[in-house]
Amino acid sequence: MALQEILKSIFLISLLPISTSSFAAEFPLEALPPHITLDLAHGERPDWAPTGSDSYIFVDAPGGKPFEKNRITGELRSILPPGCEDCRIWRVYYLPNRDYLMTIGPARDHATIHIVDQGLEMPAWNMRVVAHEGVAVSRHSFQLAWSDGADIYYGDLIYGDEGVPTLENRRVILNVDELKARDQSIPGEGAGSTVYLDYHEPQNWRPPHDRELIFSRYGTSTTGHYSSETWMWNMDTDAVTNLSNRHAFYDEPEGIFPDGEYTLVECDMFLPVSQHAQVLDLYRMKIDGSGKNMLRLTYFGDHKIPGSDVTFKANQGVISEDGKYMLFGEGRSNTNDQPGAGFGIYLFDFAAAGIEVGVLPEPEILGKFDLDKDLYLAHFDLKTDVDDVHSVAGVATMLADPRFSKVRYHAVAGTYGIQEGLYVPAERVFDLAFGEHWSDAHGDFDEALDEVRSLSIETLNDGGSIWIADAGQSDFSAALVRKILELIPETIVKDRVHVVQHADWNEEVTTAEDLDFVKKFASYQKIPDGNAPGNGSPGFRSKTAVNWQEYVSDARLTEIWTAAIEIANRMHVNLRTRQECTNPDINRESAFDPFDDPTFQHLLLIISSFDRVPDLHSLGFLFRKNDGTVVLYALEKNVNKVSLLERDLTILTSELSCGDDAFRLKSHIDDNSISGNLEDSALDDLTFGEVLETLVVFLHYRFVIHFPGIFDHGSERIGLLCRFFVLLNSLFHSNKTSYTNSFRAD
Numbered sequence: 001m002a003l004q005e006i007l008k009s010i011f012l013i014s015l016l017p018i019s020t021s022s023f024a025a026e027f028p029l030e031a032l033p034p035h036i037t038l039d040l041a042h043g044e045r046p047d048w049a050p051t052g053s054d055s056y057i058f059v060d061a062p063g064g065k066p067f068e069k070n071r072i073t074g075e076l077r078s079i080l081p082p083g084c085e086d087c088r089i090w091r092v093y094y095l096p097n098r099d100y101l102m103t104i105g106p107a108r109d110h111a112t113i114h115i116v117d118q119g120l121e122m123p124a125w126n127m128r129v130v131a132h133e134g135v136a137v138s139r140h141s142f143q144l145a146w147s148d149g150a151d152i153y154y155g156d157l158i159y160g161d162e163g164v165p166t167l168e169n170r171r172v173i174l175n176v177d178e179l180k181a182r183d184q185s186i187p188g189e190g191a192g193s194t195v196y197l198d199y200h201e202p203q204n205w206r207p208p209h210d211r212e213l214i215f216s217r218y219g220t221s222t223t224g225h226y227s228s229e230t231w232m233w234n235m236d237t238d239a240v241t242n243l244s245n246r247h248a249f250y251d252e253p254e255g256i257f258p259d260g261e262y263t264l265v266e267c268d269m270f271l272p273v274s275q276h277a278q279v280l281d282l283y284r285m286k287i288d289g290s291g292k293n294m295l296r297l298t299y300f301g302d303h304k305i306p307g308s309d310v311t312f313k314a315n316q317g318v319i320s321e322d323g324k325y326m327l328f329g330e331g332r333s334n335t336n337d338q339p340g341a342g343f344g345i346y347l348f349d350f351a352a353a354g355i356e357v358g359v360l361p362e363p364e365i366l367g368k369f370d371l372d373k374d375l376y377l378a379h380f381d382l383k384t385d386v387d388d389v390h391s392v393a394g395v396a397t398m399l400a401d402p403r404f405s406k407v408r409y410h411a412v413a414g415t416y417g418i419q420e421g422l423y424v425p426a427e428r429v430f431d432l433a434f435g436e437h438w439s440d441a442h443g444d445f446d447e448a449l450d451e452v453r454s455l456s457i458e459t460l461n462d463g464g465s466i467w468i469a470d471a472g473q474s475d476f477s478a479a480l481v482r483k484i485l486e487l488i489p490e491t492i493v494k495d496r497v498h499v500v501q502h503a504d505w506n507e508e509v510t511t512a513e514d515l516d517f518v519k520k521f522a523s524y525q526k527i528p529d530g531n532a533p534g535n536g537s538p539g540f541r542s543k544t545a546v547n548w549q550e551y552v553s554d555a556r557l558t559e560i561w562t563a564a565i566e567i568a569n570r571m572h573v574n575l576r577t578r579q580e581c582t583n584p585d586i587n588r589e590s591a592f593d594p595f596d597d598p599t600f601q602h603l604l605l606i607i608s609s610f611d612r613v614p615d616l617h618s619l620g621f622l623f624r625k626n627d628g629t630v631v632l633y634a635l636e637k638n639v640n641k642v643s644l645l646e647r648d649l650t651i652l653t654s655e656l657s658c659g660d661d662a663f664r665l666k667s668h669i670d671d672n673s674i675s676g677n678l679e680d681s682a683l684d685d686l687t688f689g690e691v692l693e694t695l696v697v698f699l700h701y702r703f704v705i706h707f708p709g710i711f712d713h714g715s716e717r718i719g720l721l722c723r724f725f726v727l728l729n730s731l732f733h734s735n736k737t738s739y740t741n742s743f744r745a746d
Contacts (some may be wrong), residue, residue, distance in 0.1 A: 007505055018160065025330050027312050031303055039327070040069065044342025046327040047093050047318050050139055053320035056327060057100065062341050063088035066102060071347075081116045081124040093137045095157070099165075099196045101144075105129050113146065115157070115165045122400025127167045130154070136202035138210045139321065142491045143211055145202040150176040152202050152215060152233075156491035169490060174200065174215070174240070180318060182240060193247045194219040194229055204263065206287070208360050208463045211235045214253045214263055214287075222247055225274045228252040231676055232287070232366035236461070236487075245291040254282065255318035255326070259358035262286055264317040264326075269294070270301065278333035280313040282326075295355075298328065310334050316342055323357035325349060364406065371406040373464030375455060378411040381472025381506075382442070384421030385569040389429055391471050393564040396433035397557055410455055414442025417473030419509040426567050432560045441476055449476070453483040456497075460488050465496040468522075474499060475507050478514035481522050490521065495519035498523045502537070504528050517640070633638075 025041045032038070046058040057079060066079045066089050079092070079100060090111045091103040098118045105111030109132045129146065136145040142157035144167070152174040155167040176198045183189040183196070196219035206212040212542045213233045221227035230244040230253040244251035246269060254264040266280040278654055281301045286293030298314035305312070316329040329342030339740050341609035350357045364371040378395050382388045395411070398404055411434045414423065423442055430438045439448035456466050477499050499522045501507060507515055507526075518524055533539035548565075552558055 024348075026305060027300065027330050027344075028303065028306075032346075033353070035349045036298070037347050037349075038344060039071070039347040040345040042343075043067070043345050044329050045091055046318055046329070046345050048318055048320045048327065050094050050096050050098065051321050053322050057092045057094065058345060059089055059092055062108065065089060065092055066092045066100070073198060074613035079116070079120060081114070081120060081122075083123045091131070091134055093135060095137065096140060096142065101135060101137055103135065105130075108133070109149065113144070113167070117163075123166055127165075127226050129153070129167060129170070133201040134203065135205055136213060136215070138205045138212055139207065139487070143205065143210065143494060145173070145205070145215075145490055147200050147202060149340060150198040150200065152200050152213075156489045158491055158494075165377050173213075173235075176200065179217070179240065186240075186242070188242065188245055188247075192222065192697035194227055196229075203253040206232070206256060206263075207258060207260040209260075209461050210463070211461055214256060216252050221250070221274055223248050223274055225250075226276045227274065228277070230263065230285070230291075241289050243287055243289055244285065245289070250277045250280065251285075251291070252277070252280075254316060256304060257284070257319050257357060258323050259360055260287070261358055264297075264319065266313075266315055266317075267294070270296065275333070278313070278386075279311045280315060280331070282317045282328055297326070297353075297355075300330065305332070314346075317348075318652075319357070320371070322361075324351065331685060366403065366407070369407065369467060370464060371408075373459065373462055375459040375464060375466050376407055376409040377452065377456075377466060377468045378409065379415040379468060379470050379472060379476055380411065380413055381419075382413055382424045382426060383416040383419060384424070385473075386424050388471065389424060389564045389567050392426060392429050392433050393557075393561045396560050397552065400554065400557055408459075409437060410452060411438040412448055412476060413438065413440050414445075414448075415470070415472050416442075417475045417510040417514075419473070424567070426564070427561060427565050429567060432556075432563055437450045437590055445476075447477075449479055449483060452480055456480065456484050457487055460484070460492060460496060465498060468497070468499045470499060470501045470506065473510040474501060474518045475511050475514045477522070478511075478517045481518060485521065493521055496523075498525060500525050502527050504529070510641040524590065648654045 005523055025038055027038075029038060040058070042060070043058040043060050046056045049057075054069050054072050055068060059066050067076055068079050069076050080087075080089075081102070082142040084104070087104045088106060088111075089102050089104050090108045091101075093101040095101055095115075100116040100118065102114045102124065103111035104114050104124065104126075111131060113127040113129045113131050113135060114122045115127065129603060130148060131146040132149040133147060138144070142159075144155050144157060146153055146155075151172050154168060154173045155170040157165055158168045158717060159165050173329050175505045180196065183186075183193075196215070196217050199218040201216040201218070202213055203216060205216060212235065215233065216228050217231050218226070218228050227247070227250050229242055229247070231253045232243055233239070236239075242385075243253075243263070244265065246267075249269045249271075250267060251269075252266045254266055256263050262284045265283050265285045266277075267283045267285075268274050268277070268280050268283060269283075271279060281298045281302045284295040284297060285291065297317075300312040302308060303312050311333040313331040313333060313431065314328050315331040317632045318327050320326070326348035328346050328348065330344045330346065331341065332343060361372070365492050369376070380388050380392060392411070399407060399409060411430060413426065413430055416423070424444075427440070430440075439451045441448040453531045459466055468480075470477055481497060481499075501524070528535040528537040530537040530539070531541040547556075548561055552561055567635060
């Protein structure tokens with residue numbers, strides 16, 4: 001070892017209490033291979049920072065004080081929490097947010113879990129849970145596992161609004177009696193194998209998904225020595241598996257490799273006979289359940305302290321997240337030190353040793369979206385907005401951009417809340433835009449929920465996040481989160497299920513309990529309304545029509561946009577539904593008005609007379625049940641704010657396909673229709689003439705004809721009549737006089 005490294009280690013020891021000197025390293029440095037160096041001549045139980053290999057934490061002695069070392073600069077700092085000067089600290093771990101977990105108490109088997117903020121500004125928060133030995137801390141979430149000696153427990157670490165952590169969802173996941181009962185049905189266990197004690201210790205969550213827990217089962221080996229076997233528990237199936245299957249020797253799991261393919265074990269299989277865990281070295285073991293794929297990494301067990309019978313051992317190994325290094329401790333046999341005590345911390349360089357360590361690939365990130373793991377859910381209410389169909393085309397256009405080509409997505413139609421009004425069916429547009437990657441919550445809510453839940457559980461189990469764009473209300477999102485919580489811990493859902501909302505109106509018409517639920521249990525983010533200008537959003541809504549063909553040239557996207565606009569422009573509404581208009585308010589203005597489209601040169605209105613003048617039809621005056629009034633007019637200007645007109649004047653507006661060819665109507669007029677409601681309850685009491693006068697103010701029509709029985713014969717009769725009235729409309733198109741004459745035709 002270089003002189004400067006020795007001097008640096010001596011200097012670092014001088015910073016610590018003198019009591020740690022009895023735990024100083026003594027392994028002969030000249031016996032170390034080039035890929036192993038002494039990093040600290042004191043200390044034990046190191047833990048790497050959540051990312052990289054620049055820093056680690058440790059305790060200076062059993063029941064000692066915690067420190068953090070910057071491996072690059074050599075800087076050493078105390079991480080003792082305020083008010084804990086007399087505390088005895090046994091274990092220290094990094095949490096994913098770089099806070100610390102410490103076990104603090106009078107003895108290693110009576111220490112309680114504490115959480116310490118990384119800024120060391122607050123006293124440690126006591127979770128009031130005894131951890132008999134170590135704690136398994138997830139690198140990717142806030143799930144924990146610990147033991148009271150016999151049973152292993154699970155809990156979710158939850159940070160409250162004030163940043164105060166609590167341990168929630170505590171439960172026993174491995175009961176000692178149930179484990180022993182299971183042994184009777186597991187091949188290789190039971191008679192002739194390890195006799196297990198009532199003593200277990202969790203070690204690590206297996207990456208990348210953290211759905212499997214590696215743990216120790218201590219007992220007596222087949223040769224009568226104190227022993228350990230390495231086991232794994234599956235959170236999803238509750239299955240347990242013996243990974244080492246070496247009942248004559250000692251195999252205790254330690255650090256996990258970053259790809260989750262291997263685990264470290266303290267093992268004595270290099271000895272002729274096991275020595276009660278007194279002589280151990282570190283091995284890399286394949287997690288395949290055979291216990292045969294083993295690679296010995298250290299050879300401390302081949303050396304004794306000069307002039308004594310005390311043999312060295314290597315223990316407490318941990319692997320850095322980048323797979324470059326291993327930290328481990330120097331242990332001793334046949335001494336009175338506490339089990340697992342460390343005498344210095346060593347650094348193992350895998351590259352220098354010629355050992356390739358698998359790591360998880362660097363995620364490909366688009367903003368905050370992990371292209372390898374995450375899922376994008378596009379939720380559309382389609383009630384009562386026809387412009388939602390345009391949004392579907394817009395999302396399809398976005399996903400067609402090469403930058404979004406790797407985005408995994410799924411769309412849902414019909415995710416509406418408690419608002420009244422009509423649903424806009426747009427199956428063809430969804431098929432064109434998303435293929436098989438969409439669900440129909442309007443058609444079958446439960447089936448859609450099951451489909452999306454399955455995708456969501458798969459994503460979360462793979463370590464990904466879910467990003468929900470609520471282009472509408474959050475009722476479906478709330479139902480989805482409830483389903484997810486049945487299988488996924490609350491802390492993961494809160495951390496990795498993101499719901500994004502942009503509109504106050506959408507929140508107002510979401511079921512109140514559902515909105516509160518989503519805000520509480522998911523990562524709920526409210527952003528500025530994208531339809532409104534001047535709030536930092538793109539301000540997508542415009543007063544004038546946009547010639548979208550100038551911006552879309554791709555054939556597939558052109559087909560999607562054409563279909564979306566056709567559905568929006570030709571939305572047909574049954575006159576007898578008495579539903580509200582298809583154009584709801586956005587900031588008290590119409591979201592999409594077909595009347596605003598400059599292609600509408602000739603419009604025809606058919607007004608149900610029977611429903612409009614209730615005070616008169618009961619006397620048989622002027623109107624019979626299925627009479628209608630046909631209104632022809634030339635559109636003088638855009639008719640804005642249709643959604644502001646109020647209740648109970650239902651109209652069916654039929655678009656004439658081409659202004660220059662009055663007869664180019666499709667075979668069914670239903671295919672070329674749009675509907676809306678002019679809503680004003682005051683109109684119920686107006687006379688027929690007053691109704692017409694009111695209409696003239698709003699619609700600037702040309703000619704009105706009352707026609708009895710028009711609604712008796714369906715769309716085909718209406719279609720024939722339309723052809724006739726189109727001719728009339730063309731005659732009056734150039735005439736600037738407004739006609740309000742009414743005809744009774746029998």
